[in-house]
Amino acid sequence: MWQKISSAIENNQKFVITTHVNPDGDALGSELALAEHLRNLGKKVTIINSDTLPYGYRFLDRRRKVKKYTTPKYTAVIQQAEVIFVVDASGGWKRVGPIGDALKQAKALKICIDHHPDPVDFVDIAVIDTNAAAASELIYDLIVSMGGELTLSMAQVLYAGIITDTGNFRFPKTSPHTHHIVAELLSKGVSPLETYSQIYQQASVGLVQLRGHVMNSMTLTADGQIAYYTLDQETLKDYGVKTSELDGFASLGQEIKGVRVVIFGLEIPKGRVKISLRSDNSIAINSIVMEYGGGGHPSAAGATINGNLQWVTVEIIEKVKALLDVTPLVTL
Numbered sequence: 424m425w426q427k428i429s430s431a432i433e434n435n436q437k438f439v440i441t442t443h444v445n446p447d448g449d450a451l452g453s454e455l456a457l458a459e460h461l462r463n464l465g466k467k468v469t470i471i472n473s474d475t476l477p478y479g480y481r482f483l484d485r486r487r488k489v490k491k492y493t494t495p496k497y498t499a500v501i502q503q504a505e506v507i508f509v510v511d512a513s514g515g516w517k518r519v520g521p522i523g524d525a526l527k528q529a530k531a532l533k534i535c536i537d538h539h540p541d542p543v544d545f546v547d548i549a550v551i552d553t554n555a556a557a558a559s560e561l562i563y564d565l566i567v568s569m570g571g572e573l574t575l576s577m578a579q580v581l582y583a584g585i586i587t588d589t590g591n592f593r594f595p596k597t598s599p600h601t602h603h604i605v606a607e608l609l610s611k612g613v614s615p616l617e618t619y620s621q622i623y624q625q626a627s628v629g630l631v632q633l634r635g636h637v638m639n640s641m642t643l644t645a646d647g648q649i650a651y652y653t654l655d656q657e658t659l660k661d662y663g664v665k666t667s668e669l670d671g672f673a674s675l676g677q678e679i680k681g682v683r684v685v686i687f688g689l690e691i692p693k694g695r696v697k698i699s700l701r702s703d704n705s706i707a708i709n710s711i712v713m714e715y716g717g718g719g720h721p722s723a724a725g726a727t728i729n730g731n732l733q734w735v736t737v738e739i740i741e742k743v744k745a746l747l748d749v750t751p752l753v754t755l
């Protein structure tokens with residue numbers, strides 16, 4: 424499984440690593456652990472993303488190794504790279520944002536390591552395992568398969584990647600292998616409490632109150648099988664919250680008994696709406712957002728759609744209702 428990638432690592436010196444737009448814990452954990460592994464092997468590595476590191480994940484990157492893509496600053500680095508890694512992102516160069524165009528044109532060998540069920544024809548080598556709960560699991564497997572040293576800092580970022588992508592070990596892809604890996608990570612000295620606190624207990628009062636606002640506005644439909652809510656830019660401003668801080672808002676409706684699908688519509692600039700869908704795993708909802716150029720997993724998916732917040736949300740509600748009509752309640 425890892426043979427081609429191991430050879431690519433062994434036979435080259437200059438690496439660039441990137442991931443999807445709005446990087447999450449798994450994206451960053453995968454990038455940082457892979458970068459450290461490569462550096463331990465004496466390689467030259469630059470992590471470059473289209474977006475800045477979200478504030479809440481700065482603790483993973485105290486040495487500021489994750490760079491934000493700008494031209495012409497990183498043009499030469501990208502052109503001179505021998506291998507480009509795309510981690511936790513598949514589906515094409517668009518997924519990685521503005522840096523995608525530069526990477527696409529680079530002459531480097533392109534490698535994708537991911538767990539999303541999206542096409543990988545944009546790279547030369549791909550390891551895709553949709554059974555993996557997190558890309559961080561795959562990076563761990565790669566490091567181990569190469570006999571690489573697993574340091575505490577690598578264990579820390581991989582642990583953060585795994586807990587965030589598994590929703591603290593509750594999402595359906597969480598497996599015995601996930602827990603085997605985590606056992607190894609903890610044995611390196613990772614603190615579950617400290618990591619949890621860094622990720623989930625650093626909110627501003629505005630953010631917590633905004634959560635309350637959203638929960639108050641939540642509406643149930645389709646006999647309580649759908650919970651939906653929206654958030655516009657003005658409300659965000661009122662609470663002093665940034666779009667990038669809304670991690671977890673899409674799953675708020677999942678606390679309600681009987682809710683199978685949550686629809687969260689978020690107004691974003693330029694007349695667009697970001698739709699996030701969550702399902703209780705009794706129904707695959709990623710087909711709905713694929714129509715709009717979105718993607719994701721069967722139980723967690725999203726898309727950015729042009730249009731008015733209310734109209735777009737209503738359109739998605741109707742699509743989910745239609746899907747529920749043809750999908751009887753059977754656990755997948």
Ligand SMILES: [Mn+2]
Binds near residue numbers: 557
């Ligand atoms: Mn992931």
